[in-house]
Amino acid sequence: MSSISVTRIQRELKDIKSECSGQNIKIELYNDEYTNLRGEIVGPPETPYHGGVFKLIIKIPESYPFNPPKVSFETKIWHPNISSVTGAICLDILKDQWAAALTLRTVLLSLQALLSDAEPDDPQDAVVARQFKENKRAFLKTAKFWAQHYAHAPGPVDKDCVEKLKKATEMGFFKDVSLEALSKYSWNLETAIQHLTN
Amino acid sequence: MVCRYYQSGKCVYGDKCRYDHIKVDKPLKPVEQTATLEQPTILDSKSNDVDWVNAAEFVPGKQYSPRDVGTYSSAVKTGIDKEASPSTLCSKFDELCPYALNGDCSNGENCAFLHGLMCDMCGLNILHPTDVKQQEKHKEECFQYHEEDMKESFKIAKSSELACGICMEVVWEKAQKKDRKFGILENCNHPFCLDCIRKWRSAKAFNNTVVKACPQCRVSSSFVTPSETWIEDQEEKQKLIKGYKDHLSVKSCKYFDKGRGKCPFGANCFYLHAYPDGTKQDRSKIKTRTVTGRDGRSRSIDPNTLWEFFEEREGHPADQETLLSLLQEDMDLFDLIYLLGDDSYTSSDDDNFSVDSMGMFDLHVWADSD
Numbered sequence: 001m002s003s004i005s006v007t008r009i010q011r012e013l014k015d016i017k018s019e020c021s022g023q024n025i026k027i028e029l030y031n032d033e034y035t036n037l038r039g040e041i042v043g044p045p046e047t048p049y050h051g052g053v054f055k056l057i058i059k060i061p062e063s064y065p066f067n068p069p070k071v072s073f074e075t076k077i078w079h080p081n082i083s084s085v086t087g088a089i090c091l092d093i094l095k096d097q098w099a100a101a102l103t104l105r106t107v108l109l110s111l112q113a114l115l116s117d118a119e120p121d122d123p124q125d126a127v128v129a130r131q132f133k134e135n136k137r138a139f140l141k142t143a144k145f146w147a148q149h150y151a152h153a154p155g156p157v158d159k160d161c162v163e164k165l166k167k168a169t170e171m172g173f174f175k176d177v178s179l180e181a182l183s184k185y186s187w188n189l190e191t192a193i194q195h196l197t198n
Numbered sequence: 199m200v201c202r203y204y205q206s207g208k209c210v211y212g213d214k215c216r217y218d219h220i221k222v223d224k225p226l227k228p229v230e231q232t233a234t235l236e237q238p239t240i241l242d243s244k245s246n247d248v249d250w251v252n253a254a255e256f257v258p259g260k261q262y263s264p265r266d267v268g269t270y271s272s273a274v275k276t277g278i279d280k281e282a283s284p285s286t287l288c289s290k291f292d293e294l295c296p297y298a299l300n301g302d303c304s305n306g307e308n309c310a311f312l313h314g315l316m317c318d319m320c321g322l323n324i325l326h327p328t329d330v331k332q333q334e335k336h337k338e339e340c341f342q343y344h345e346e347d348m349k350e351s352f353k354i355a356k357s358s359e360l361a362c363g364i365c366m367e368v369v370w371e372k373a374q375k376k377d378r379k380f381g382i383l384e385n386c387n388h389p390f391c392l393d394c395i396r397k398w399r400s401a402k403a404f405n406n407t408v409v410k411a412c413p414q415c416r417v418s419s420s421f422v423t424p425s426e427t428w429i430e431d432q433e434e435k436q437k438l439i440k441g442y443k444d445h446l447s448v449k450s451c452k453y454f455d456k457g458r459g460k461c462p463f464g465a466n467c468f469y470l471h472a473y474p475d476g477t478k479q480d481r482s483k484i485k486t487r488t489v490t491g492r493d494g495r496s497r498s499i500d501p502n503t504l505w506e507f508f509e510e511r512e513g514h515p516a517d518q519e520t521l522l523s524l525l526q527e528d529m530d531l532f533d534l535i536y537l538l539g540d541d542s543y544t545s546s547d548d549d550n551f552s553v554d555s556m557g558m559f560d561l562h563v564w565a566d567s568d
Contacts (some may be wrong), residue, residue, distance in 0.1 A: 004365050004394075011366045052313035066362055066401050100398040101363040103387070145360060 005064040011128060012103050025108040027058070032160065035060050039071070041108050043153060044116045048076070048143035052151030056111070058104065064196040070137035076176075077138075078146040080120040080129035080184060085180075089114075091123035094165075125186050138186035164189050168196070298323050321342055357428040363414050364394035369428075380428050383419040384439065386412045387430045395422055444469055454479065 016027050024042035039056035043049025055074040056121055061067045071094055073087035081090045093102060093110055123129030132139045145161045147153035168178035175198050181192040201217030203209035211218065293310035297303035299322050303313065311345040319340040326332040350434035357380070358370045365550075370378050370389045381395035390398075393452070399409050399422065411418045423442045429435050453461035457479070461467045464481075471479035 008364075008366055066398055067403055097408060098404065099408070099411070099413040099416065100394070100401075 005060055006034045007064060009037075009060060009104075012105065015103075016105055024055050025105065025112065027104050027108065032118070037104070038074075039104070039108055041112050041115075043147055043151065044112055047116050048140050049079075049115050049147045049151070050153060051155070052147035052153030054115075060117055065100045065102070068094050068102075068108065069104060070094075071111070076146060076150040078128055078143040079115065080118045080123045080125060080132045081114055081126075083125050084128055084146075084183070085125075088124055090119075090122060132185060135186050141187065142183045146179075146183070161187065164192075168193065171196075200564040294324065294326065352428055353429075357426075360389040360428050362391040362394050363388055363392055364398060367391070378426075380425045381422040382425050382429055382435065383412055383417075383422060383437065384435075385419045386415050388412050388414040389428055392422065392424050 013027065013029070016025075024044075026040040028038055029037045030036040037058040037060065039058050041056065043052040043054065043056050045078050045090055053075070054077060057074050059070040061070065071089055072090065073082055076083055076084065076087070082088070087109070091110060091114055093099070093107065118132060119128040120132045128139070131142070140156060141161065144153070144155075145158055148155065148157055161182075164182055165175070167189060168182060169175050171193065173181075177196065178192070181196050182189070185191040185195065199217050200208050201215050201219055203211075204215065204217070204219040209215050209217075213219075213427045243317075261516075264470055293307050294313050295391075297305075298309065298311070298313040300321060301316075303309050305436050312327060314323040315327055316323050317325050317336060317340055319337065320343075324336060330400050359368060360370075360380075361368045367523055369389065372378050372391065377391060377393055379392040381390050381392035383395070395413075397415055401409050408416065410420065423435075423439050429438050447470055450456065451461050451467055451471050453459050453463070454467070454471040456467070457473040461471065462489075470479070473479070486511040
């Protein structure tokens with residue numbers, strides 16, 4: 001690993017400790033080589049993700065900061081620009097709009113902003129993006145339920161969702177698979193079950 | 199060089215003097231106060247006890263000060279200035295004892311020369327005891343010098359604490375001395391070290407508009423100017439850029455090769471395009487070349503893009519792969535072979551360039567230069 005990326009990550013981690021106490025973001029080392037890090041962002045208020053803690057996998061390329069870090073969601077999330085299956089993120093600054101002066105802190109803050117302001121026209125997850133555009137109520141309901149289910153977001157859980165998920169699991173399907181199907185079909189139990197049995 | 203003590207008939211070294219003991223025919227002008235004092239004589243004096251720039255309070259943690267760098271050109275300049283104005287030879291300043299100037303005349307009160315009064319500003323015994331005009335003039339000069347010096351000190355203080363926006367290290371505290379240089383962008387004021395900004399601007403993974411933009415503010419600049427100190431003031435920056443271009447414009451372009459070759463940068467080349475007889479190429483006649491790409495579309499070569507490429511390649515000489523990919527896109531085979539043939543186009547001493555403390559241009563070749 002080139003020394004510039006190591007020294008920069010060291011510096012960034014030091015700065016993050018002093019700067020990010022009030023910003024609901026966290027970054028820490030995952031191994032000793034400064035190539036693998038784990039981040040955490042808290043879902044911003046006035047979004048279905050409010051209060052949820054989303055874990056991120058951060059991989060630092062050797063050419064950092066001349067190339068962007070590889071960031072993906074470890075915690076499952078229902079968002080048009082984040083894959084509901086793999087956690088891959090579609091964000092310009094992590095791809096062709098990267099700038100060498102951007103830091104892990106600014107990247108995480110940008111991700112937080114992405115949670116507040118989705119870009120359904122530049123989707124990572126086509127299913128989620130379609131729901132976002134065509135059935136906003138179902139989208140909000142799903143995103144909130146996912147945040148509560150996977151990211152421990154606070155607040156009363158949607159009873160309809162719990163019930164339908166329970167029914168699907170009682171039929172012998174795995175919980176994650178059932179939730180995915182229900183979410184995909186906007187909580188229509190019949191079509192979801194049909195999809196699962198096919 | 200003519201001995202000026204011999205000129206006034208009193209050189210104590212006699213035959214052993216290093217300077218020429220000959221009489222200059224030029225009639226000496228009558229003594230003029232102004233002529234004497236137009237020479238900022240104090241500037242040449244290397245009196246250590248009043249070296250403002252090095253005063254500890256101005257330069258926390260500084261590595262070196264450009265003022266300390268005794269440049270060849272400044273040394274020569276001093277000599278010329280002295281010779282060029284013979285009126286100084288028998289001016290009132292010369293009546294002042296040169297030893298007493300620094301406060302160590304062994305003759306004391308018995309000295310045949312005048313012992314000047316001490317100037318509060320510079321601490322030299324330079325004030326003529328009776329000539330009030332000279333005193334005022336000197337004080338004014340001294341004050342101006344002091345102000346310039348303060349400006350310079352603040353510039354140095356600022357430079358010494360700025361961190362590069364890419365590696366985040368304080369530029370003047372980088373491990374390698376040769377890396378302690380700023381790469382100044384034309385259109386914004388974000389500090390980067392020369393190496394980092396050049397590396398970013400040559401990053402292959404991104405679109406040209408992304409890397410040619412400042413990594414902090416994304417304002418685009420077409421080239422990077424190396425500088426030893428941080429320069430923010432627009433006027434000073436323009437001076438720096440002009441000086442940099444001037445510096446390069448006297449160096450012969452290796453691609454133009456005195457008319458034998460052709461330069462891919464055309465009219466935008468910063469280097470000198472001159473024929474063996476010294477006449478310069480008429481750049482207004484250079485056309486922007488258009489080439490037909492593999493996709494069948496014809497487009498013009500942007501000389502800036504290529505210029506940038508070479509400018510950056512200086513720091514990364516092994517980067518032939520990019521060169522190839524760049525050239526395959528934009529150039530025909532002739533140019534490709536032509537450019538690959540010469541890897542030593544730009545030399546690193548082009549970076550050793552700075553504006554000296556008085557705002558005049560000076561080409562420094564640093565002792566630590568690689």
